[in-house]
Amino acid sequence: MGTLQVTQKLANHVASSMEIELTDELVHQVKRVFLDFVCSAITGSNTEVSKIVYDTVYRLEGEGEYNVIGYEKGLSLTNAAFLNGTSAHCLDLDDGHTAGSIHPATVVLPAVLAAAQKTKPTFERLIKSTIVGYDVCLRISSAMHPSSRKRGFHNTPVAGIFGATAAVCVLYGLEEEDIKNAFGVAASFAGGLFAFLGTGAEVKRIHPGQAARDALLAVELTVKGLSGPKFVLECENGVFQAFAGGDISIDRLFDGIGERYEIMNVYFKPYPCCRHLHSSVDAVYKLRNKYQINIEEISGIRVGVNNIAYLHRHKEFTTMLDAQMSLPFAVAASFVHPMLEINHFDPLKADESINKLVKFVEVYIDEEANNVYPKERLAKVEIFLKNGARLSEIVRNPLGEPDNPLSDEKLEQKVYMNCKPIIGEEKTRRILNLIKNMESEMDFLYQI
Numbered sequence: 001m002g003t004l005q006v007t008q009k010l011a012n013h014v015a016s017s018m019e020i021e022l023t024d025e026l027v028h029q030v031k032r033v034f035l036d037f038v039c040s041a042i043t044g045s046n047t048e049v050s051k052i053v054y055d056t057v058y059r060l061e062g063e064g065e066y067n068v069i070g071y072e073k074g075l076s077l078t079n080a081a082f083l084n085g086t087s088a089h090c091l092d093l094d095d096g097h098t099a100g101s102i103h104p105a106t107v108v109l110p111a112v113l114a115a116a117q118k119t120k121p122t123f124e125r126l127i128k129s130t131i132v133g134y135d136v137c138l139r140i141s142s143a144m145h146p147s148s149r150k151r152g153f154h155n156t157p158v159a160g161i162f163g164a165t166a167a168v169c170v171l172y173g174l175e176e177e178d179i180k181n182a183f184g185v186a187a188s189f190a191g192g193l194f195a196f197l198g199t200g201a202e203v204k205r206i207h208p209g210q211a212a213r214d215a216l217l218a219v220e221l222t223v224k225g226l227s228g229p230k231f232v233l234e235c236e237n238g239v240f241q242a243f244a245g246g247d248i249s250i251d252r253l254f255d256g257i258g259e260r261y262e263i264m265n266v267y268f269k270p271y272p273c274c275r276h277l278h279s280s281v282d283a284v285y286k287l288r289n290k291y292q293i294n295i296e297e298i299s300g301i302r303v304g305v306n307n308i309a310y311l312h313r314h315k316e317f318t319t320m321l322d323a324q325m326s327l328p329f330a331v332a333a334s335f336v337h338p339m340l341e342i343n344h345f346d347p348l349k350a351d352e353s354i355n356k357l358v359k360f361v362e363v364y365i366d367e368e369a370n371n372v373y374p375k376e377r378l379a380k381v382e383i384f385l386k387n388g389a390r391l392s393e394i395v396r397n398p399l400g401e402p403d404n405p406l407s408d409e410k411l412e413q414k415v416y417m418n419c420k421p422i423i424g425e426e427k428t429r430r431i432l433n434l435i436k437n438m439e440s441e442m443d444f445l446y447q448i
Helices: 003-015 024-044 048-061 077-089 105-119 123-144 155-172 176-187 203-224 239-244 250-254 275-290 320-324 327-336 352-358 367-372 408-423 425-436 442-446
Strands: 298-305 361-365 379-385 390-395
Touching: 003 123, 003 155, 003 176, 003 250, 024 077, 024 105, 024 123, 024 408, 024 425, 048 077, 048 203, 077 105, 077 203, 105 123, 105 155, 105 203, 105 442, 123 155, 123 239, 123 250, 155 176, 155 203, 176 203, 275 298, 275 327, 275 379, 275 390, 298 327, 320 327, 327 352, 327 361, 361 367, 367 379, 408 425
Parallel strands: 298 361
Antiparallel strands: 298 379, 379 390
16 A cells, blocks of 8 residues: 555545444444543543633633533533533543554534534534544544654544544535545644643643644545645644554555444443553452552552553652553552542652551562553553562453443443432433433433
8 A cells, every 4th residue: 555545545435424323332342431531521521620721711702602511501512522522631531542552532523512412413423423533533543642642642632633524524424525625624623632640730621622622623624625635644743643653554544444343442431431440450459359458568569560650650749640651559548449530640648557558569670561562551560568579460451342342331430420410310310321322312412
């Protein structure tokens, strides 16, 4: 395949999306991603970051008719997507994709919901726009990862904007040439840095919302006639060069395209923290289940991970984000709490024993973990006790991955656990039932 066909082939994939055969498995998975997204957005809407963004755009641009999850007054088309994407990423509850190191729902679904409220699509078109939106952003992110991450970029907004753009193009009914153009416009909005890591800065929370907003704007500008470069992914000075230094996998980008859909390969989080921490947390829980570990007897903890997860080894925490992005904190907290919840990541309220255990945690780059990433998120955890005993556990992939899935029951428990304290049991149950029956309850999606 010539490299000049990359953007065109993806645009053709999007333009052909209405030909997707909707199997029961695909429809069920779309409902799962919507449910997980709504859970994340409801919970996140109760945070300070979400409220800062809402208050700011409301003050600057006023009320609009588009639904904002968790807020009574709506916003404009683009601002509603901005808020819903921000809220859904505020507490690290959102879904993800290991091969692409990206959170697709928080970019694709806010754009889909806003565009769908405008266009009033059929259930079939809504579902297919979501499937192809996921497919585009996950294929692009997988092709660029880990090169883009090593250069300091956050794949969620960088690649996510193209998935959101693709989904909106389907809802707007655009043809292939306009889709290529929309990608070209969206590329100039793409961005997002990992400079927040370990600093306590909360700007990471707005990355998905920013990309969802700009995807809508890119499509609207395309419809009005603004031109963009139509080979923007692969051309000189294009996306692959700018964000990955040209170090990408074209084979990964197009492997099985049109035959299988990457939405089936997303993970759902059981714990509200960075996905790079989950294998280590699962290893601790396995050790706790095998042995009666007295945390007062622990003299050392070694955690072997890949070189990307190794970047999360900081031990200073001034904000919840710091704790949610820290391997030492998550490992220490999992020794203290039998199931990690959002409130466990508030460093100002952390159990004193967590702070003591953090000091024992040594994170290192494990050769095997490095070699198998990103196909696997392998973690090796060793516990050293004062009596000389050494306990160890290996987790190759954390709970929630496609090969270690979070069941429907567990996903619903996640929704109840996180939403019930905010909106009450009755409304939480109603949301669960309505999303299960989206075919006949489409309007509900624009009223949550």
